[in-house]
Amino acid sequence: MSQSQTSLFDGPAASDETPTVTGQVKNILFAAQDSFYKVMIIEVAEQNFDYDDTELTVTGSFGDIQIGASYEFKGRLTTHARYGVQFAAQNYQRQAASTTSGLVAYLSGDQFPGVGKATATKIVDDLGIEAIDKILESPDILIETGISTKLQEVIVKQLQQSDGMERAIIALNDYGFGSALATVIYQKYQQQTLQILKTNPYQMVIDIEGVSFARIDRLAAQQGIDALDARRIQAGVISAINQATFESGDTFMQVEALLQTTQQILERSQNARIDPALIKRALLTLTSDGIVIADGQNLYIKALFEAEREIAQRMVRLSKTKNSEYKRADVVKQLAEVEEENPFPYDDVQRDAMIAALMSNLFILTGGPGTGKTTIINGVVATLKKLLQDEGMKWDEISESIRLAAPTGRAAKRLSESTGMPASTIHRLLGITGRENTDDIDIEELSGRLLVIDEMSMVDTQLFDLLLRAIPNGMQVILVGDKDQLPSVGPGRVFYDLLASGLLNYRELETIHRQGKGSTIIELASSVKSGVLPVNFTERQPDRSFFPAQTNQVPRMVEQIATSWKERGNSVADMQILAPMYRTPAGVHNLNAVAQEIFNPMTAKKREIHMKLGELEFNFRVGDKVMQTANDPEHNVFNGDIGYITSIMLAKDKSNEDNTDNITVAFDTGEVEYTRQNWNQLTLAYATTIHKAQGAEYKLVIMPLVNAFSRMLQRNLLYTGLTRASESLVLIGDVSAYQRAAETEGVNRHTTLQERLQQAQDGQLPDVPDDDKSLAAVNAINQKPVAVVPLDEENATIDDAPVVDEIVQAVAEDDDDLLTIAKIMDESIDPNVGMADMTPYDFMP
Numbered sequence: 001m002s003q004s005q006t007s008l009f010d011g012p013a014a015s016d017e018t019p020t021v022t023g024q025v026k027n028i029l030f031a032a033q034d035s036f037y038k039v040m041i042i043e044v045a046e047q048n049f050d051y052d053d054t055e056l057t058v059t060g061s062f063g064d065i066q067i068g069a070s071y072e073f074k075g076r077l078t079t080h081a082r083y084g085v086q087f088a089a090q091n092y093q094r095q096a097a098s099t100t101s102g103l104v105a106y107l108s109g110d111q112f113p114g115v116g117k118a119t120a121t122k123i124v125d126d127l128g129i130e131a132i133d134k135i136l137e138s139p140d141i142l143i144e145t146g147i148s149t150k151l152q153e154v155i156v157k158q159l160q161q162s163d164g165m166e167r168a169i170i171a172l173n174d175y176g177f178g179s180a181l182a183t184v185i186y187q188k189y190q191q192q193t194l195q196i197l198k199t200n201p202y203q204m205v206i207d208i209e210g211v212s213f214a215r216i217d218r219l220a221a222q223q224g225i226d227a228l229d230a231r232r233i234q235a236g237v238i239s240a241i242n243q244a245t246f247e248s249g250d251t252f253m254q255v256e257a258l259l260q261t262t263q264q265i266l267e268r269s270q271n272a273r274i275d276p277a278l279i280k281r282a283l284l285t286l287t288s289d290g291i292v293i294a295d296g297q298n299l300y301i302k303a304l305f306e307a308e309r310e311i312a313q314r315m316v317r318l319s320k321t322k323n324s325e326y327k328r329a330d331v332v333k334q335l336a337e338v339e340e341e342n343p344f345p346y347d348d349v350q351r352d353a354m355i356a357a358l359m360s361n362l363f364i365l366t367g368g369p370g371t372g373k374t375t376i377i378n379g380v381v382a383t384l385k386k387l388l389q390d391e392g393m394k395w396d397e398i399s400e401s402i403r404l405a406a407p408t409g410r411a412a413k414r415l416s417e418s419t420g421m422p423a424s425t426i427h428r429l430l431g432i433t434g435r436e437n438t439d440d441i442d443i444e445e446l447s448g449r450l451l452v453i454d455e456m457s458m459v460d461t462q463l464f465d466l467l468l469r470a471i472p473n474g475m476q477v478i479l480v481g482d483k484d485q486l487p488s489v490g491p492g493r494v495f496y497d498l499l500a501s502g503l504l505n506y507r508e509l510e511t512i513h514r515q516g517k518g519s520t521i522i523e524l525a526s527s528v529k530s531g532v533l534p535v536n537f538t539e540r541q542p543d544r545s546f547f548p549a550q551t552n553q554v555p556r557m558v559e560q561i562a563t564s565w566k567e568r569g570n571s572v573a574d575m576q577i578l579a580p581m582y583r584t585p586a587g588v589h590n591l592n593a594v595a596q597e598i599f600n601p602m603t604a605k606k607r608e609i610h611m612k613l614g615e616l617e618f619n620f621r622v623g624d625k626v627m628q629t630a631n632d633p634e635h636n637v638f639n640g641d642i643g644y645i646t647s648i649m650l651a652k653d654k655s656n657e658d659n660t661d662n663i664t665v666a667f668d669t670g671e672v673e674y675t676r677q678n679w680n681q682l683t684l685a686y687a688t689t690i691h692k693a694q695g696a697e698y699k700l701v702i703m704p705l706v707n708a709f710s711r712m713l714q715r716n717l718l719y720t721g722l723t724r725a726s727e728s729l730v731l732i733g734d735v736s737a738y739q740r741a742a743e744t745e746g747v748n749r750h751t752t753l754q755e756r757l758q759q760a761q762d763g764q765l766p767d768v769p770d771d772d773k774s775l776a777a778v779n780a781i782n783q784k785p786v787a788v789v790p791l792d793e794e795n796a797t798i799d800d801a802p803v804v805d806e807i808v809q810a811v812a813e814d815d816d817d818l819l820t821i822a823k824i825m826d827e828s829i830d831p832n833v834g835m836a837d838m839t840p841y842d843f844m845p
């Protein structure tokens, strides 16, 4: 057999002893929707290791695999206790078809539209069994066959594409990029992937979120790129800002801290001393190239800088747009009718808020639990329906005109339940997966008259920017949230900044309306909000209790409470254990194990699967409460969605026709099957972190807080956790831990959205065109000189010479003159600014 590809990539080649198998692909058992990961069965032709069977399961990242075609795979043979023997391929090569009939079948397949069997036969007859190699080598050879120019083009294009893709994926896999990241990288660079990998891998750190600097650095070192190479230092700078903004939630970093962090990253990754002057120079280049934006001492990654600026411009424009087209008298009249039909009369603040929301183009509403946010959304939606009906709109048009969304699947579900209308996640609304490179997303405009976003406190800077890009002229926008809850996991604190700017129309609801059998949970929430615990904190209340316990005693207490909840006939779905962290005996992992034994103990007939994720070991059993931990729009499941395992099927089961191991989980939205490689998207969910519970509500919340959680003990965390309880709240732990949490104000994120809003309000930012929301348009605006505020000049106005210009000038005049950057370095800056204690890593398993 001759190989169609010889030298694939000059990377680390697998040695001759590498286990290698060749064979024809019989079937693709699994092909991930959003990556190149595939599982397939091959018919073995040759192998250099002990293996007697005629078929073998091969897994790995593959580009365009053709069923029926032959490949050579290099990798290793693995054996799973339950899954059996399989070959994990790290590298593969397509082999030329061994038979003319195989080649004819391939060329007349779906991937070559218009090429039928007769044409394919003609090509193979004329060019022989090595037709594909010949065409790739000189595409003009097809002219000899006499087939139409159009078909020649189809064949050449497709062959080149799959050839290029294969080479790129192989190279990316060689260097250890997982299939998801390989997909993102290939999508970004397409045919240029290999070239970039070979000539300037550091570019990937700049262009693609989530590419680890250390991995690229190893790759570059293998290719002989010097440790002092400017591209390496620049990538180090980018990596430092990305890391810091992700960890702290700030949207920028200050010069001094950036220089220090970059030096650490560079020196840690390769053993070479880096002169700070080199880092300063790299920073100058990055700022003059517009990759990093300098505004005084603040340095931003371009995407975040632009996102804040665009948010400011679009929000100010939305707020200045002529108010809604309804007459106030009509709104008041229709609202009165809606109120008539409501089980209770609205209070004045609610009524006023509803009228304001209906009369404005942009309206923001904040309030704690039970203050009537849902009541207002319902009232506004019901009134709008009547107004649109008066306009002569039909019912189906009316419901399509009202778009409701929230940042998480569960929050969207609650919104849908409370309004009786469809609601989706923001990602789904925008048709994005959250894994795209934000730079490359072309957002389509939404249609409709009203957009309501609930749980706004969870929306981060970049997602909000994308959302605003999608809002067409004339669509009314209502943003609803609770400003005292935890901020988004991603950078920014958008909702807080929008309210604090004082420039946008908003109402704050303060009266608590939730009644019933006492509401001391809400009282407790209000008290925590003002930084104190109520005097009766440790006293038993009808709806909440406190049990003192040391860290090691927490599991036992949780066990008792959960057992009694179960014995009283309550469902596990209505109960949630919330802890701030995963580790410690009082953390999420251990409490999951405790609760699993209560709610879903092992029995002889039950199936369980042992999982080992790093140090963490646990079992999945049929019946377990589990949580999806990544967004998967294809299956309509999102990070934080909770479901129940309904079956565990193994490849060896007789009744299993799929020949793969599967876990099936029932979510509210339907059943989802997880093949083995996706099991790491699931986790037990009897206990979750407080962060993961945002946007959800449970009848019973058990929330242990102990001093071992030290730096997590913050007010907004405690507030968010306890407000998840709708009927009963059980607190376990140290009073002092609760006390400390109530007293400790959450870390203040550093953002500049408020400043940008003021600038936009004052007309000091270049305008965003409203007719063209494409990337090109957005980029065009961003080409304009950055309006930055020079340092230390009290009376500086936004029109003063931008620092970036100064930097460009300094570079042009004298390479060594780093005076300018020195000028923007302020000795007084605390190097730890933006490096607050709490990081999203603390909330991740």
Ligand SMILES: Nc1ncnc2c1ncn2[C@@H]1O[C@H](COP(=O)(O)OP(=O)(O)OP(=O)(O)O)[C@@H](O)[C@H]1O
Residues within 6 Å of the ligand: 344, 345, 346, 347, 350, 367, 368, 369, 370, 371, 372, 373, 374, 375, 376, 513, 514, 515
């Ligand atoms: N003006 C009112 N008079 C009487 N009851 C009211 C009034 N406003 C709201 N309620 C009731 O108070 C409860 C809480 O209201 P609502 O659900 O609208 O608040 P919320 O802010 O959305 O709460 P959460 O964020 O916790 O869901 C509901 O049972 C609602 O029916």
